[in-house]
Amino acid sequence: MNRIVICGLSNRALGMFIQPIIQKFSETNEVVGLLDNDPRRIDICHERFPELTPVPSYNESQFQQMIEETNPTRVIVAGRDDTHITYILKGLQNDLTVVTEKPMVTTADDTRKVMAAEAASKGKVIVTFNYRYNPYHRKIKELILEGKIGRVTSVDLNWYIDTYHGASYFKRWNRKREHSGGLSIHKSSHHFDLVNWWIDQKPEEVFAYGALNYYGKDGELNPSPTNNRYCGTCEEQLDCAYYMRWHNRSNSSSGVKDDHIKDEGIEKSSKNYTNYRPDACIFDHEIDIEDTYVATVKYNKGAFLSYSVNFSVPFEGYRLAINGTKGRIETQEFDEPSRVPFPIPEQTIDYYPMFGSKEVIHVVKREGTHGGGDPILQEDLFLGMDPTRPYEILAGAEAGAYSIALGEGVWRSSKENQPVRIEELLGKTVVVD
Incomplete structure (x- = not known):
């Protein structure tokens, strides 16, 4: 039985990993711990998967506590890109298999750290290049x-x-x-x-x-040099070609045509985060x-x-x-x-x-996202590599690097x-x- 902890409860973590574990691969895989620094993300996970409510949850400073209390065999890293390095290194220090979303890390310097940590560990890194x-x-x-x-x-x-x-x-x-x-x-x-x-x-x-x-601020289609706007509340929606390409005037406030900000999206709506909005203006000065x-x-x-x-x-x-x-x-x-x-x-x-x-x-x-590629990747991750495939396909740390x-x-x-x-x-x- 693979005992799995999830670090970073992103939309990808919920849909690509947690859902198939629960619905398809539960005979040999079990989620035993959840980690995210935003309590709202943990609530979202429980709302979508009530069966995980009894599973203990932790914040980013409690990784080692989670390992000691849940005794996992595998860590899945699926949070914001710059957080990957922390959990990959800690997972390898605990001799665990670490499955990480791409990109493995965000700098070449961090790839050197991962390669060195893997060489010194009994664990290994798998990068999910779907x-x-x-x-x-x-x-x-x-x-x-x-x-x-x-x-x-x-x-x-x-x-x-x-x-x-x-x-x-x-x-x-x-x-x-x-x-x-x-x-x-x-x-x-x-x-x-x-x-x-x-x-x-x-x-x-x-x-x-x-x-x-x-x-960015110099974008030719920027309606005005105003900073700190948000799509959902912006007064210049009708003047923004990017916004209006995917919205009808009659429902522009709901965002129903743009799945990057629509309310029902697990990751896209501001109500699904604490102190974060995923609909910031594409012309902001901070870009x-x-x-x-x-x-x-x-x-x-x-x-x-x-x-x-x-x-x-x-x-x-x-x-x-x-x-x-x-x-x-x-x-x-x-x-x-x-x-x-x-x-x-x-x-x-x-x-x-x-x-x-x-x-x-x-x-x-075949059926499934990415032309049916994601379900095959999930099978490799949660059932083991297909022994009939004549070539390597599941990526490791070197490929990530x-x-x-x-x-x-x-x-x-x-x-x-x-x-x-x-x-x-x-x-x-x-x-x-």
């Missing part, structure tokens, strides 16, 4: 492993975050680098891990540019992160990555091309089709052999206007081949 489990992404991995395109030489990945999703990062705690590491870590670490895993190479060097083009990046990455086995991400686009998804010595793979995803204001094609994977006819691959999906170091490298390069060596960020704990 993008790996998307059926299209697994199929791409399989095509590469089958040798369909030969040795990978270059990857083109352009990621698009729409105004609905992109604006949400600038309403919430993510907008402060001290909390999220910036979006090159909080969001792009997902993308970097995916590429690292697909091509089985380690990033060596990155050169990048970054900018704040849409949000200190970028919303646009482009980067070129050199890998240790010869591949190059051309990457871009943009957090204010009319649609959500990505375009991908992977080139190799024997062919090319292409795909395009339009995520959240209900938010796309034009007809979109079904996603396929197009395989172009170097000499021969194009093949169009239709991927089999490379994704974060590359994300930090993107930010540092954009500020310093020079290439950044990943090895220098990771230090001697993780050595690039």
Whole structure:
């Protein structure tokens, strides 16, 4: 029986971990402790899962007490990004398996601490990179492993975050680098891990540019230079194009069309927090992160990555091309089709052999979020790894470290206007081949 304590009762913790533990995997998994520094979050958890009411709860200063009183075998870390490092290190000090949401931590310096702590512990770190489990992404991995395109030489990945999703990062705690590491870590670490895993190479060097083009005090669509506004109470709602894109005038005060602030959202409503509102103005002066990046990455086995991400686009998804010595793979995803204001094609994977006819691959999906990827990740976490799968997919601390170091490298390069060596960020704990 896995005895599990949850550190950080975020929406992700409730929906991705606690719910499946209770509803699907309770025969071999049990939640024995809850930790959050906001008592309201503990109340929300009890309201949603009354069966957890008898489970003891703790605040952030009581981690060791929780361990001693509940005797867990596993810690799940799912709070605000900058809190991850504390619970990962304490979990490893207690020789426990630590399952952490991405990003593993928010700085390359903290990745070194995690790697050193894991090396000295009987425990281990698992990073829940659920993008790996998307059926299209697994199929791409399989095509590469089958040798369909030969040795990978270059990857083109352009990621698009729409105004609905992109604006949400600038309403919430993510907008402060001290909390999220910036979006090159909080969001792009997902993308970097995916590429690292697909091509089985380690990033060596990155050169990048970054900018704040849409949000913050200088955003071109800012109705006025006023600071400290909130979407739910703002007097300039009708003048804000980002707000009105997802609201009707007749119900603008309820926020029913914007699930980043709607009342029924577990994480999105201010009533679900103490001294915190998740609907702060996307044009506030305190925003200190970028919303646009482009980067070129050199890998240790010869591949190059051309990457871009943009957090204010009319649609959500990505375009991908992977080139190799024997062919090319292409795909395009339009995520959240209900938010796309034009007809979109079904996603396929197009395989172009170097000499021969194009093949169009239709991927089999299953029920569940992220194209059915999340349920498979949950099975790996709570039932054990699928022994029939011919490749590794559940990520560890090293994968987490490379994704974060590359994300930090993107930010540092954009500020310093020079290439950044990943090895220098990771230090001697993780050595690039």
